Each structure stands twice: as C-alpha cells, then as structure tokens.
Amino acid sequence: MASTSCWFLFFASVWWLPPMLAGAEEQQGEGCSAKRCGNITISDPFWLADQEAARSCGSQDYEVTCHNNRFPGLRSSVPGSSGFAIIDISYEEKSLRVVDRGHLELLQASEGCQGMILNTSVKLAEPFRIDPGNLNLILYNCTEEAAVAAAARRDRELMQTSLRCGNKSKMFVRTGVRYDVTGNYGRYALEGCDAVVTPVLGSSSGQTNASDYEQLINDGFLLSWDPLPLAAPARKFSRQNQSSSFSPHRPLLFAFRC
Numbered sequence: 312m313a314s315t316s317c318w319f320l321f322f323a324s325v326w327w328l329p330p331m332l333a334g335a336e337e338q339q340g341e342g343c344s345a346k347r348c349g350n351i352t353i354s355d356p357f358w359l360a361d362q363e364a365a366r367s368c369g370s371q372d373y374e375v376t377c378h379n380n381r382f383p384g385l386r387s388s389v390p391g392s393s394g395f396a397i398i399d400i401s402y403e404e405k406s407l408r409v410v411d412r413g414h415l416e417l418l419q420a421s422e423g424c425q426g427m428i429l430n431t432s433v434k435l436a437e438p439f440r441i442d443p444g445n446l447n448l449i450l451y452n453c454t455e456e457a458a459v460a461a462a463a464r465r466d467r468e469l470m471q472t473s474l475r476c477g478n479k480s481k482m483f484v485r486t487g488v489r490y491d492v493t494g495n496y497g498r499y500a501l502e503g504c505d506a507v508v509t510p511v512l513g514s515s516s517g518q519t520n521a522s523d524y525e526q527l528i529n530d531g532f533l534l535s536w537d538p539l540p541l542a543a544p545a546r547k548f549s550r551q552n553q554s555s556s557f558s559p560h561r562p563l564l565f566a567f568r569c
Contacts, residue, residue, distance in 0.1 A: 343355055343368040343369050348375070348377035348380065348381075348382065349377075349381050349382045351383055351397060351399070353377075353383055353400075354402065355369075356536070356538065357369070357373045357374075357375050357400070358374060359375050359376075359377055360374050360375065360376050360377075370438075371386075372439075373438070374386060378396075382396050383397045384396050385397060385409065385439075386436075387434040388433075388435060388436045388437075392434055393416060394412055394434070395409040395411055396410050396412050396415070396531075397409050398531050405535055405537075406442065406533055406535045406536075408532065408533055408534075409532065410528065410530070410531035410532075411509055411528070413428055413434075414428070414509055414528050417450075417474065418525055418528060428450075429507065430507050430509070431509040432510075438537045439534045440536070440537070441490065442510075442532070442533035444490075444533065445510040445511060445513055445532045445533055446486065446490060446513045447496070447508050447509065448508070448509050448510075448519075448524060448527055449485040449486075449488060449499055449506050449507070449508050450472075450484050450506065450509070451483040451485070451501055451506050452481060452482060453481045453482075453501065453503055453504035454503045454504070456503060457502060457503025457504050458504075461504065466485075468485050468487050468521055469483055469485045469521065470483065470485075470521040471483055483501075483504070485521065486511070486519040486523075486524060486527060487518060487519045487521075488508075496508060509528065509532075511527040511528065511530065511531075512531065512532055512533065
C-alpha cells in the first residue's frame with residue numbers, strides 16, 4: 312500500500328497448528344459431562360475447559376471456554392487470533408450460531424486497532440462448516456486514491472463506514488454477497504483496497520442493508536459441524552492463505568500513519 316509517511320504493518324504469524332493430543336476415547340467425548348455457561352448448555356461433542364483440572368476430555372476442536380461465566384467461546388484455529396462467541400447451539404441439527412470476536416473488537420475499538428483482522432473462514436477448525444444460507448459481508452481498507460474511486464462508484468451495496476479503527480474515510484463495507492462454497496469473490500475486489508470477508512445471517516429475501524453492518528456482525532452467522540474421525544490430521548495454515556490475489560483466506564492488513 313503506497314504512502315508518503317511511515318506505516319506500522321501488522322502481520323499474522325503462520326505455522327503448523329499443534330497436532331491433536333487427545334486419544335480416540337477423548338475424541339469421542341467420553342467422560343465429558345454437560346455443563347452450563349451463561350444460558351447455554353455445553354454437551355457432547357463440545358466440552359467445557361477446566362482450567363483448574365488442566366485436563367481435556369474431548370477433541371481440541373470442540374473445546375469451549377466459558378468467558379466470565381457470561382458466554383461460551385470456540386477457539387480460533389489460527390494461533391494468536393480471536394475466536395468465536397457462541398450465541399446458540401442446536402444439538403439436533405448439529406448447528407450453532409456464532410459471532411467472530413475479532414470483528415466485534417473491530418467494531419468496539421475506541422481508538423487504535425488490535426492489528427491483524429483475518430477472514431472468518433480461515434479461523435474455523437476442521438469439523439466446522441459455514442452454512443450456505445449465510446450471506447457475506449466484506450470490509451475494505453483502502454488507500455486515499457482508491458477510497459475516492461470507491462466513493463464515486465455510487466454502489467448502493469457499498470458504503471463508507473464510521474469504524475474508529477483506522478481512518479474512517481478509507482473504510483468501506485459491502486453486504487448482500489452470496490455465499491460461494493468455492494470462495495471465489497474476485498468480482499468484489501476493489502483496486503487499492505485490502506479486504507476481509509465474514510459471514511452474516513441471510514434473510515428470506517436475500518437482501519441486506521449496508522448501513523446495518525454493525526448489527527449484522529453482532530447477530531453472527533450459522534455453522535454446522537461434522538463428527539471428527541478417530542485420527543484427525545493436523546491442519547496447516549500456510550502462506551498460500553496470504554496470496555496477493557483476492558480470496559476468502561486473505562487477511563486484511565491494516566496500516567496506520569505514524
């Protein structure tokens with residue numbers, strides 16, 4: 312990103328995720344008793360982390376942390392990045408509604424920014440799938456020149472945001488993007504802008520209003536889960552996820568003037 316002054320650049324570290332430590336019996340969730348966190352019951356295949364006992368009774372992908380006894384959360388599969396707050400779980404339908412905590416923190420930033428904001432899809436552990444009924448919301452961080460061009464587009468689905476993280480005149484949001492299982496969102500790329508993609512709940516009409524982006528992020532999105540095999544391979548987060556082309560796995564790189 313071009314600039315006449317110095318920039319702070321924040322990069323996410325990439326490495327192999329740790330291998331599964333749980334044995335076959337643990338992956339089946341044996342010995343995990345149902346517990347409450349806030350108003351949500353956590354039961355098989357999920358299990359509530361016990362910090363005092365310091366032991367696991369299930370797969371790490373299904374480990375849930377109870378935050379201040381207010382809400383349960385799933386970890387991110389990318390070390391050092393924010394995970395997901397669980398809003399609701401349907402054990403019958405094997406689905407849950409979650410909100411990306413990284414994007415919540417972006418909305419709540421009073422001044423600076425936490426640094427790297429990642430696409431939601433890259434943070435999901437292996438057994439979880441984004442429900443195809445979701446729509447997508449795209450956040451753009453643009454250069455000054457690209458911001459002028461974006462504002463001139465007069466695209467009703469693209470609006471300038473009032474995010475306090477970064478220069479708000481260079482932040483844009485697009486809503487109503489149909490979920491694509493292949494992750495091909497190249498037609499929504501804006502020259503001179505970095506972008507990050509996050510799912511949001513769809514509507515029966517398939518319509519969303521860009522001015523409601525904060526509420527859309529807060530309302531979360533739907534995930535489904537699959538049972539883990541007895542021996543789950545380690546998942547790799549590679550530099551391919553940070554390619555220069557626009558993709559759902561490309562992290563948004565925030566830059567701030569000194």
